[in-house]
Amino acid sequence: xxxxxxxxxxxxxxxxxxLFTIGVIGVLLRxxxxxxxxxxxxxxxxxxxxxxxxxxxxxxEGQIFVFFVMAVAAAEAAVxxxxxxxxxxxxxxxxxxxxxxxxx
Amino acid sequence: MIQDFLFQAFAAGSILGAVIMVTRRNPVSAVIFLxxxxxxxxxxxxxxxxxxxxxxxxxxxxxxxxxxxLFVLMLLNLGHADWRDLRxxxxxxxxxxxxxxxxxxxxxxxxxxxxxxxxxxxxxSALREAAAxxxxxxxxxxxxxxxxxxxxxxxxxxxxVSMVGTILLARRERGVGxxxxx
Numbered sequence: 319x320x321x322x323x324x325x326x327x328x329x330x331x332x333x334x335x336x337l338f339t340i341g342v343i344g345v346l347l348r349x350x351x352x353x354x355x356x357x358x359x360x361x362x363x364x365x366x367x368x369x370x371x372x373x374x375x376x377x378x379e380g381q382i383f384v385f386f387v388m389a390v391a392a393a394e395a396a397v398x399x400x401x402x403x404x405x406x407x408x409x410x411x412x413x414x415x416x417x418x419x420x421x422x
Numbered sequence: 423m424i425q426d427f428l429f430q431a432f433a434a435g436s437i438l439g440a441v442i443m444v445t446r447r448n449p450v451s452a453v454i455f456l457x458x459x460x461x462x463x464x465x466x467x468x469x470x471x472x473x474x475x476x477x478x479x480x481x482x483x484x485x486x487x488x489x490x491x492l493f494v495l496m497l498l499n500l501g502h503a504d505w506r507d508l509r510x511x512x513x514x515x516x517x518x519x520x521x522x523x524x525x526x527x528x529x530x531x532x533x534x535x536x537x538x539x540x541x542x543x544x545x546x547s548a549l550r551e552a553a554a555x556x557x558x559x560x561x562x563x564x565x566x567x568x569x570x571x572x573x574x575x576x577x578x579x580x581x582x583v584s585m586v587g588t589i590l591l592a593r594r595e596r597g598v599g600x601x602x603x604x
Contacts, residue, residue, distance in 0.1 A: 327470065339525040342524055347513060349507050384472075390580065395491075396584055397584050401591055
């Protein structure tokens with residue numbers, strides 16, 4: 319595998335796994351909704367990194383998929399931040415523990 | 423050789439920046455370090471022969487989306503550190519164990535899982551030749567506008583829908599605004 323991907327490709331895969339895990343840690347450990355959202359962006363970026371590393375091995379389709387991931391991430395960031403603003407108008411905080419409208 | 427060194431420096435920098443970003447209490451410095459992480463991953467994209475992706479990663483992620491985050495922090499006046507932000511030891515234990523298990527699964531997948539599958543020997547050199555022939559943007563744009571045209575159009579519709587939805591969500595309700603004015 320290291321032959322087809324190269325040492326740098328292997329390092330990219332490991333960095334992608336570690337960045338994704340740091341993103342998961344941030345989502346699980348933080349209460350600030352905006353920082354949780356930033357950690358989701360970090361996880362998307364980590365996925366993009368592994369897609370680019372694999373695109374070296376399998377052709378250009380990986381980079382095209384990264385392009386679409388970025389478009390969807392832009393849309394998601396806009397809508398998510400609008401939701402955070404709308405929630406902030408109601409509760410005056412962005413603390414995730416305070417939003418229990420859907421909890422039973 | 424210098425490329426390998428740069429690549430590893432970018433890799434270390436991205437991990438370091440991500441760790442600092444997750445542990446900052448102040449949201450504004452978290453945004454700044456996340457911009458640093460995006461720049462470092464853009465450097466890694468460059469070394470992996472994905473020049474166009476590196477460029478739009480800086481422009482779109484490091485520029486547009488992070489400025490959007492900073493705008494929201496500024497609008498809601500949330501730039502101060504909040505001491506209740508980090509969860510307690512129980513949450514830390516649960517989150518840490520889930521994350522370690524997750525990292526183990528990912529590492530196992532990347533190291534062992536891909537060995538069995540057939541690997542197409544289209545290495546970085548083929549991509550590099552195509553980029554030299556068609557240009558760095560052309561090598562991405564050509565399949566985008568031939569094979570994946572429908573997907574591209576659907577993405578445009580998605581962006582339009584998200585724009586309309588954002589305006590609807592963030593708009594102040596008319597009744598509330600009138601009450602404030604009187």
